[in-house]
Amino acid sequence: MTREALKTLFYPFETDALDAPGVDSRVLFFGSEPGFRLPEGFSAELHCVQGFRPHLRALQSAGRNVMPRAEGTDYDMALVLAGRHRGQNELWIAEALERVAPGGTVLVAGGKDDGIASLRKRIGSLVPLIDALPKYHGVAFWLCRPEGDEAAAGLRAENPPVIVEGRFHTGPGMFSFEKADAGSQLLLDHLPEKISGHVADFCAGWGYLAAHIADLTPPLASLDLYEADFEAQEAARTNVPQASSVFWQDLLAEPVERRYDWIVMNPPFHQGRAAEPDIGQRLIEIAAKALKPGGRLVMVANRQLPYEPVLSSAFGSSQEIARDNRFKVFLARR
Template sequence: MVSPAQQTLFLPFDNGILLPPVGETRFLAAGIEANTALGDVWKTALTCLQPFRPDYLKLQSTGFHAVTRLDDHARFDGGLLLLGKHRGRNEEWFADLLSRVAPGGTIVVCGGKKLGIDSFRKWAGKTVAVEDRLSKNHAVVFWLTRPAELTDEAIAALRPAAKHVNGQFHTAPGMFSHGEVDRASALLAGHLEGRLSGAVADFGAGWGYLSAECLKYPQKIRKLDLYEADFEAIEAARGNLSGFAGDVPLAFHWHDLVSEPVTEIYDTVVMNPPFHEGRATDVSLGQAFITAAARRLKTGGRLLLVANRQLPYEATLKPLFRSVETLQETDGFKAIEAKK
C-alpha cells in the first residue's frame, strides 16, 4: 500500500491541473515508493532516485527504473519529490531537481504535515516562486516551474553542508547520526575489547563508526564485513574506513537485512539496529537483525548489541542464543552480549 503522502503527490495530475508525461517526456522522482497503481506511462517516464535498498528493490521488482545516484549528464523534463524524514536529504534532492530539470519544467513536491512540508514549502519559495498547493490525506503538495534564470550558484546554496565527525569521518544529511557519534554506538564501542574475534560483521553499519572501533583491534579480526541499507551511508563508510583497515580485508554490502539473506558465516556480529519506520517505533526491525545474526553466527559465536533500554529484544535473543548478558545499562541504553 503506497503512503497517503505519495497518493497526494500525484493529485495535481489526477485532477487535471498538471499534465502527466506524454511521449518521450522524462521525470526525475526522488524518494518515491513503488506503486503498482501508476500506469505504464508513468513507469516509462520516471527515473526513481532511491538510495534506501528496501524501497529500491520494490521499485525494481514492480517495473520502475530505480537508481541510487544520477549520471552526471542526466537531464529531465519534470520532477517529483516525496519528502522523507531527513530534512537535509530533502533539501539535497530539491537542489538535484532544480539542477536536472530543464527550464520551464514543472517540479512537484509533497510531504506529510508532520514531516514539515509547510516549512519546506516556505524554504523552497525563497528561491523559486511556488505556483499553487493542494492538501489531502494529512499531506500537502505544491508545485513550481524551474526558472530559466536560476544560476548554479543559487542551486548550490540550497545544498546542506556535509559534516565531519572527529575530524575523520565524512557524513551527510540523511544518514543515521549525521554529524555526530551516536551515543548508543559509543556505549557499545566501550565493550568491544576482548570480545571480537575472527570474521566480524557490522549489521546496520551506517557511515562506519562501529566498524572503525572494531578496527582498533586488528590482531583479533580476520576480516570485517559491513551491511547497510542506505547506499549513501555505505559509500561514506567505504571512504571513512580506507585509512583504518591496515591488513584487515573489508567488504561493503548495500543490503537489506530484513528481506535479503546473508551468505557468509561469522564469529562476531556487532549491531546498533534501527527501530524506527518513519516516526513510529518498529521493534520488528531489530528483531529481524537479531534473527539474521543468529542464523549466520558460528556455534560459540558472539553477538554484541546496543539498543534503547525499553526495547524488548531479550525475548527474541533468549530462544536463539545459549546465553544473554546485559553488559551495561546507562543513559537510556543497554549493551548486550549474546553467545550462540
C-alpha cells in the same frame, strides 16, 4: 500501506492542476517509495531514485526503473517525495533543479508532520512557486527550473557534507549524520576486548563502530560491513578503509553468505514513526545464523525493546552487560 504523501504528490495530476506528462516525456522521481499508483494519462518514462535497499527492491519487483543515485540530465519533470530529513529534502530539490531542462517542472510533496510547510517557504524564498495544493494531510507545490543555477547552489551551500570527529565523512539524510548516536557510543564503551577473527558490523551506517573496532582490536582476520542505505554504505567505504567488504544489503530479505566469529550490531527499531521491535528481533535471528558455532553477538538496543526472549531463543547464552537511561547492551554466544 501507501504513505499519504505519495497520494499528495500525484494529486495535482488527478485534479488537472498539472498536466500529466505524456509518452515522450522523461520524469525523475526522488525519494520514490513502493506502492504508488500513477494517475490516468501519466505515461512518461519514469526514473525512480531510491537508496534504501528494501524500497529499491520492492520498486524493482513492481517493474519500476530504479537507481540509488540520479543519473542523466534534461528531464522534462522531477518529482520529489519529501521526508523527515530537511537537508536531504533540500539536496533532492537542488539536484532536481540541476537535472531537469530549463523551464522543466519540479513537483514536491510531503506530509504536514514532516515539515512540508517550512520546506515550501524555504524553496519559495529562492524560486517563485507556481502553485500549491493541500491534500491527504500534506501539501504539494511546484515550480519551474529557472535559467540560472543560483537556487540549487544555495541549497547545496546550506547542506554541505559533514565531518564527524575530524575523520568520519557523512551527509544529510544519513542516520545520526552530525554525530555518533548515543547507542553506538554506549556499545563502543562496552565492547569486549577479545573481539577477533572474522567480524561483521550489521546495520553499519556510515562506519562509526566498524572504524573503532578496526582501531581497537587489530589485527582482525576480516571486517565486513552491512548497510541498507546506499549513501551511508558509500560513506562507510571511505570511513573504514580497513574493511574487507562493504555490502549494500537488505539483511531482512537477502541472505548473508559468510560466517563470522563476532557480529556487532546497532539495529534500527523503526522505519516509520512507530517502534517496530520485530525488525530488531528478526535481525537477532539472522545474526545467530550468520555466526559460527561459539560465535558471539554484541549489540545495543533501546531499553524498552523486548529483545531478551529472542536472544534466549536464538543463542545458547546471553546477558546484559551495560545500560544507561536510554539503552542496553547485550552479549550473546551461539
